[in-house]
Amino acid sequence: MSETLISIAADILGVSVGDVSSETSRESAENWDSMNHLRLITALEEQYGIQFSMQEIEDIQTIDDVQQLLTRHGAG
């Protein structure tokens, strides 16, 4: 798991780094609402200079999904 991803996710979800794992999901994380989902996406896009498609963004359910997406885009 990329440390950058964990640190960005922790910052956006308002939790400590230790509370973010690959299993952290939109279902389980209290602050992972639609607005913070969007903030997470734009923060990662800025960090890595990439852009996700709307379908990719909608398909994300867990931090693990995000990690796999970053890998597919050659980032993280």
Added chain:
Amino acid sequence: MASVREVSFSYEGQTQFASLSGDWNPLHTDATVARRLVFGGLAVHGVHLLLHALRQVLATDSDGVELQSLRAQFLSPVAPGDRVRFEQSAHGGGLRVVASVAGTRAAQFDFDFDAAVDRRSPIVDNGVPERETPSVENVETLEAQAGRVPLHWDSDLAAQLDCAPPNTAWMPLFAALLATTRIVGMKVPGLHSVFSELSLDLASGFGRRDDVGFNVEAVDRRFNLVRIGLDVAGASGLIKAFVRPAPIEQASVASLQDLVPPDQFGDETALIVGGSRGLGEVAAKLLAAGGAKVTLTYRSGQDDASRVVTDIRSQGGRAVCRQLDVSDLCDDDLAWLQSLRSQRVLYMATPRIFGEKGSRFAPDHFAVFERVYLHGFLQLFYAAQAAGTLRQVLYPSSVAVDNYERQLFEYGIAKAAGEQACHFLASMHKDVEFLVPRLPRLATDQTASLTGTPGEDPVRFLLNLLR
């Protein structure tokens, strides 16, 4: 060092802060307009929270330090009257202040300080900016917009609002922060804006100018997100703001006439409770287009209700409207409801639905829903039923009843109770038909969101139900 303060922002303070900052966006100042906007009600200016957080940070040590950078993230709206907790802690090498309401983060502020440098900071106390009208932009017209706004400061008003800096050396920065909300709320994106984030690199030369320049750098059409570059009195900065959805315009009566034969609803008398906007508005127009005599009620949206009535009448339909608060019905209201001799009652009244904060069941919030969906409904039913003419009640329920979304906890239970009430009433009043559909998300102001989750077209849905 951790420090915690609790602050409640008053309704009067909204107008005063609009005056101080020049950000008169109706999202912050006009309760009737704001209820139709994305948050369903008034929101406290994000920069108002920021100034409180900055004051808190500076309260301990404002001499001999200089702010190097600042990042403000506005995460969820704060309503006037909410108790906002400002909690300060060390973060990285700087200070973080989290503003929260009932355990939910509303905003997060990060400040980095360094030793003071000798900086030529201009002092301004030139009064509040002249009041303007917010510009109306959309994602197409925003590209490449740029301009400059002067710094304004009014010490007396700032002091009244607890927004004054600890000493005059900080005045230009406070004035510059006020200018950022003016840019977002009044210039770009203007009327349809939501301020999301502000970052300032003050070490890059703050104090060399006495105005703030802005320049739309990019518009991300996927999310209606605008990036605005800033020249804040000589320092660089960035604003992120959303272009929020405009209030949803429901179909006009003229456009509905093709769908409804003029005698579809005969000569019947229909009461639409909550008919000034959304589903109630559509139902009123459909029934009137089909020949029904329509009475619609509104709680606070008199202008909206009048607009619906005017639209119906302009097409030869019959409609009147009256103010009615179903959560506070008096004897006169009940007598009036009986005198209408309604054949159909459509119970579309609803308080603001989304936006409950915190994960625990909130009894106060539930009570608001219960007053409308159960108690008010029953009172109204008995009054209408006493006329002896009633033959149909439409009580829209919601898929929220068995979707179990945390945000809709209180709402879902109140709606479920209302559903059950309808079933009981139906068993006791065989002459009245009860329609209790669980509605999906339909495209109304209540369901509009920043990220655009469009609902189903309410017209066909309601028409099938009413026929």
